Amino acid sequence: MTTTPRFALPLLHAGQAQKELFHNEAVAGIDALLHPEVEAVGTDVPPATPEPGQAWIVGTAPTGDWAGHGDEIACWTDGGWRFAVPRTGMTVWAESLTQPVRYRAGTGWEIGVIAARRIEVDGVQVIGARGEAVATPAGGAIVDDQARAAIAGILDALRAHGLIASAEL
Incomplete structure (x- = not known):
């Protein structure tokens, strides 16, 4: 194996010449993925003047330097574009959306979806x-139309938010 199994970071070999190149490539990958933040999600055209460290989630129809890297994370470094193939469960902060996005194999990047069993x-x-x-x-025996309307409104809101199931009619 010459790369790590999850993110294909380069591994050093015993007696390898120019180890610093492989080490630096691995560090660049770690830097992009350790706490990932992207400028935008679903961008197909690479920006004209990216700054080192800036990253984007590539769209589904990428062009130019991003061609063939759909749904990947593209990070600009001093050495050019570096790409990372996302893994299921990977969460990235999207600055343009001011919220996290999560990757799910077969579905792609999910914006604004939070999966939890409970919130505390x-x-x-x-x-x-x-x-x-x-x-x-x-x-x-006694009907209070205002009270019923208020209760019905509360129940409708709870159903709309998915906190209680819809009543059987």
Whole structure:
């Protein structure tokens, strides 16, 4: 094996000449992937004047120097473009979107999707698994239209956010 299995970073060999070149190439790859940040997602045309360290998530129809690198991370270095093939679960901060994007094999880059079993604030669960359906109030001896409208609005909002299942009709 001459490269690492996950991100194809170059490995040194015993007795290898010019080890510094391979070492520097590996460090450049680590620098791009350690805490990845990209300027934009889905860009097909390389920028005209990139700065060293700037990176982009290449779109699905790349041109120029990016041709053949769709969905990869393109990072500009003093030595030119370096590309990294994303792995499932890889998360990158997208500066233009001010949010993270995550890669999933077969799906590509997902923008704004957060997968979790629960969300906690200060150690207290505030969102968990989806609750069972709650029926909209109906019937009863005394009908308060305003209270029913308020309850129905709350239930509709909880359903729209996916926090409770839709009521069976």
